[in-house]
Amino acid sequence: MTSVEGLIGELRRALDDAGLSGSFLVRDLYSGDEIGIEPDLEFPVASLVKIPLALATLERIRRGELDGTTRLLVGPGGVTAPGPAGLSRFRHPAEIAVDDLLHLSMTVSDNTATDALFTLTPPAEVAAILQGLGVRGITVRHTIGDLAKTLAELLPREDVHLAHALAIEAGTTGRGHRIPQLDVTLANSGSARAFLDLLQVLWAPSKIDADVAERVRGLMGDNMLRHRLAPDFSSDASRWSSKTGTLLNLRHEVGVVEHADGRVFGVAALTESRVPAMHQPGAEALMGQVARALRDRLREM
Numbered sequence: 001m002t003s004v005e006g007l008i009g010e011l012r013r014a015l016d017d018a019g020l021s022g023s024f025l026v027r028d029l030y031s032g033d034e035i036g037i038e039p040d041l042e043f044p045v046a047s048l049v050k051i052p053l054a055l056a057t058l059e060r061i062r063r064g065e066l067d068g069t070t071r072l073l074v075g076p077g078g079v080t081a082p083g084p085a086g087l088s089r090f091r092h093p094a095e096i097a098v099d100d101l102l103h104l105s106m107t108v109s110d111n112t113a114t115d116a117l118f119t120l121t122p123p124a125e126v127a128a129i130l131q132g133l134g135v136r137g138i139t140v141r142h143t144i145g146d147l148a149k150t151l152a153e154l155l156p157r158e159d160v161h162l163a164h165a166l167a168i169e170a171g172t173t174g175r176g177h178r179i180p181q182l183d184v185t186l187a188n189s190g191s192a193r194a195f196l197d198l199l200q201v202l203w204a205p206s207k208i209d210a211d212v213a214e215r216v217r218g219l220m221g222d223n224m225l226r227h228r229l230a231p232d233f234s235s236d237a238s239r240w241s242s243k244t245g246t247l248l249n250l251r252h253e254v255g256v257v258e259h260a261d262g263r264v265f266g267v268a269a270l271t272e273s274r275v276p277a278m279h280q281p282g283a284e285a286l287m288g289q290v291a292r293a294l295r296d297r298l299r300e301m
Contacts (some may be wrong), residue, residue: 004301010022011037012037016091016288018286018288019275020287021038021274024036024037024294025039025268025294026168026265026268027196027200027298029199029203029264029266030204030263030264033298035294038192039196039279043182043184043190043252043272045195045245046188048195049138049144049188050106050109052126052130052198054105055135055216056126058212059129059208060120062209066078066120067098069099069100070098072096072097072119074094075093085157087111097279099246101117103219107219107224108223114144118144123143126140127141131207133207134201135198137191137193139188141187141189146181173202182250196254199254201213214286217241221239221241223243223255228287229255229291233257233291238260242255242256245270250273251272251280251283255267263299269288269291272285
């Protein structure tokens with residue numbers, strides 16, 4: 001059997017050959033054993049921020065500060081630039097309850113629903129709630145709407161590769177970037193380890209209310225974006241619950257696989273690509289293969 005160091009070397013080479021680099025971590029959520037690649041490397045997290053937002057919103061509902069049945073009026077086009085699905089594609093104003101905005105934000109990654117929730121619990125308050133619950137390492141600084149203010153949204157579709165080229169080339173030392181949304185000192189940010197620490201407290205709640213944790217787990221289990229890691233972790237003998245995040249050359253997913261034999265593994269894959277293309281199905285597949293190889297080795301240890 002290849003050693004752990006040998007396996008990680010092989011996986012690093014496979015990622016590099018595909019123009020990818022990233023932060024991976026797989027953890028047995030019961031034993032705490034883990035294996036990873038650069039697990040403490042910080043990334044802008046894009047839509048992964050929707051997990052902390054859901055947690056904060058549900059915690060405020062538990063405290064009685066918000067009511068999940070309260071309806072918010074969301075206008076046509078919403079509060080965010082149009083996305084591929086969801087409220088931003090609506091043609092007429094709609095009243096939607098907070099509970100249902102949570103469902104849209106988490107299951108179809110609806111950006112308009114997410115920013116409607118941010119109007120109730122702004123980024124600074126989400127960050128404060130995370131700190132109060134003992135969740136460290138995830139920084140929440142801005143709404144999802146701020147992610148829609150990049151060159152990719154201004155260029156015609158046939159020229160979007162130029163925005164990806166800029167994203168690849170404009171990084172600075174220390175994880176800074178000329179594009180603010182990709183600068184870890186300005187953007188919502190976190191590492192694979194930080195998100196696994198969050199998943200740990202959601203799947204084995206101690207500091208977090210059990211009902212709140214269960215609701216977040218349920219929302220992640222209903223996630224409909226299943227093209228990235230899900231093919232490697234979903235089966236008749238397992239349940240995969242996750243959230244994806246995508247922005248320019250960043251492709252992320254964090255989730256939990258619960259096996260029929262009772263073992264439960266948290267998985268985090270945060271990556272950036274050196275290939276200036278919006279659609280990279282090979283990169284998506286490789287992310288799952290690397291995460292699966294790490295899980296398989298941890299399961300054998």
